[in-house]
Amino acid sequence: LGDYKAVIRSHVEAFVKDYTAYFETNDALDDVKRTMLDPMPRLTLVPGLGMFGHGRTLKDAKIASDVGEMWIEAVRGAEAVGNFHPLSKADLFPLEY
Known part of the structure; x- marks a missing residue:
């Protein structure tokens, strides 16, 4: 179980690091705090x-x-009629914030 915990911790830390970078990069694009x-x-x-x-x-x-x-x-429905393409992070940011 110890190895499993270490793997999960590593993945969570990487996610938090990536999300923080995503926020900081996109938040800096305008003067909105x-x-x-x-x-x-x-x-x-x-x-x-x-x-x-x-x-x-x-x-x-x-x-x-x-x-x-x-x-x-939603992804399954999109794939049933064509292809699913997620929004870019830059396009997603204004929807999230």
């Missing part, structure tokens, strides 16, 4: 096990899971 959202991941996909929602409360974790399930359905 924003507060960064909590950079912790809200969903984890584990091959062979499934998708897990995370949050500060059980309700938050359930909401994250619901959003993840809706996202999967």
Whole structure:
């Protein structure tokens, strides 16, 4: 279990680092002062096990899971009629903030 914890910790730390860089890069593009959202991941996909929602409360974790399930359905729907192309990080930032 110790090795598993180390791997998870490493992935979470990398996610937080990447999210922080994403926020700082995009926030600097204008004069609007924003507060960064909590950079912790809200969903984890584990091959062979499934998708897990995370949050500060059980309700938050359930909401994250619901959003993840809706996202999967949206991607499947897009792929059924063509190709799914996610927004770029630059285009996503104004929607998130």
